[in-house]
Amino acid sequence: MDHTATQRTFRLTLGSLNQEELTSALRHAGVQLNAHARTLLDQIDVQDGAGQSLTLTEVSVADLGLSEGGSLSAVFAAAEVRGLGPCPAATAPYLRLAWSDQRPSSDAELSAGRAPDGSVTVASPPPSADDEDPKGFYLRVLEGVSWLRGYRCDDEHRWAATDRFVFCQAKTVPAQRVM
Template sequence: MQIYPDCDAITRTVVVGGLTKSQLTHRLQQHSILINKYGETLLRDERFTTSETEYSLKTVELSVKDLGFPNGATMPQIFRQASELGLNLCPLELGPYLRLTYFDQPESDKGRDSQEGHAPSGSITIASEIVSADDEFPKGFYLRNIKGELWLRGYIADDLHQWNSYDRFIFGETIIKG
């Protein structure tokens, strides 16, 4: 089993910042991005902030298995291992900005239905700092394409939740000043 950096990783450079929360929300609406109630909760929360200045963030998309967990892992295990591999948590604001640039996300795997308590098939979770220890408050964003409709969704998971080996996460690799 090959783990990061010796595995197939998807890298992207995303321009983040430069918009107010209101402008960012308006931009999501302009692009017909759908948002679930947890995503809306995060966007409205005072702890969701946007950078006044634009910067570029190089990201890395990996599966849980690519981090060295062939049988899955919990969020604390995933975040700890990513840190040991030199990866960083992303700013919470990356979720909306990435959704606004990643329009060609493949549709969900129709052969693998989503099950309650598991990440939906085809979803990509943004590994970001948790803003609330409350298990009922959304932990972050994930991206999904459902029947051609692009979603920015928030999710709830506690520290005991077991992520599957094929679940995909995006981590920050490098901030590029700009």
């Protein structure tokens, strides 16, 4: 992937591993998980979309037209206007396994209230409306170690214009011919 582009598109085919197999694959790949990621892996259907080939687009919040940032619902709405939508819940773990050249973070600090440097949040529907529950996953590489991390936020949280998300490209419906 070209790390200098503000927007990138790539393909990912979701696997069909069950929860135990996927967790084992992540462990064998050296992927580290935080507690929120483990909670999410227990909550989601890891076979959601199995075998589906996705076209993913990585964008910044500013690329979506939110130059001042915005709430999670505003980010999702801005993406939808641009033909992008949420990914199946299982996308993040499979993307973490496939994405070996993610730009490493230059800042080891984990800071509550903002996305960590170098992180990419995978847009997917939150499994719970409860603000205390994890909302989704983000990917990060820190000191050579790949991470799959879960995050929590409420809709008051403002994502920065520079924060990065991965969305699925919406399937296009062929135009009907007018006779």
